[in-house]
Amino acid sequence: MKRLTLLMLLTLLMAMLSTACTDATWDKYAVLGNKAEVKCYSGSLLIFHGLSTGKVSNEQNSDGYFARWNVIAVDGQWRHLDTTKPVSAGVSGNCTIIYTADD
Numbered sequence: 001m002k003r004l005t006l007l008m009l010l011t012l013l014m015a016m017l018s019t020a021c022t023d024a025t026w027d028k029y030a031v032l033g034n035k036a037e038v039k040c041y042s043g044s045l046l047i048f049h050g051l052s053t054g055k056v057s058n059e060q061n062s063d064g065y066f067a068r069w070n071v072i073a074v075d076g077q078w079r080h081l082d083t084t085k086p087v088s089a090g091v092s093g094n095c096t097i098i099y100t101a102d103d
Contacts, residue, residue, distance in 0.1 A: 038065065040095040042076070048091050049073040056097065064092030 036056045040048040050069035057066045069091075071083040081087060 034099045034101065036067070036097050036099045038067075038069075038091060038095055038097050040091050040093045042093060045075065046073060047075045047093070048078075048095075050091075053086055056099075059090055059092070062090075062092060063095075064090045065095065065097065066090040 035054060036052045038048065038050055038052065038056070039046060049072040050067075051072065052067040052069055054068060058064075059066055066089070068086045068088045070086055071081060074081055074083065
């Protein structure tokens with residue numbers, strides 16, 4: 001399985017190098033599996049702000065994202081959440097995701 005994954009990554013890398021990919025294209029693949037900071041808004045109201053403890057998954061057939069979050073701020077119907085411990089949850093809406101370096 002590891003060999004197949006390595007082979008696929010090498011093939012992808014060669015294809016990207018041969019087509020002179022941009023930094024943005026490369027970064028799209030390089031951040032897979034990294035932690036992220038996410039802010040979601042409803043209009044101009046910040047309804048969720050969290051830091052993932054690991055990989056952020058894209059929900060299938062949805063505009064949402066799923067991860068285990070260290071919640072910084074939450075508003076609306078979920079404001080009762082205990083933000084002192086990580087919460088596994090899906091978030092969706094007008095979200096901004098900034099991937100951080102994996103430590």
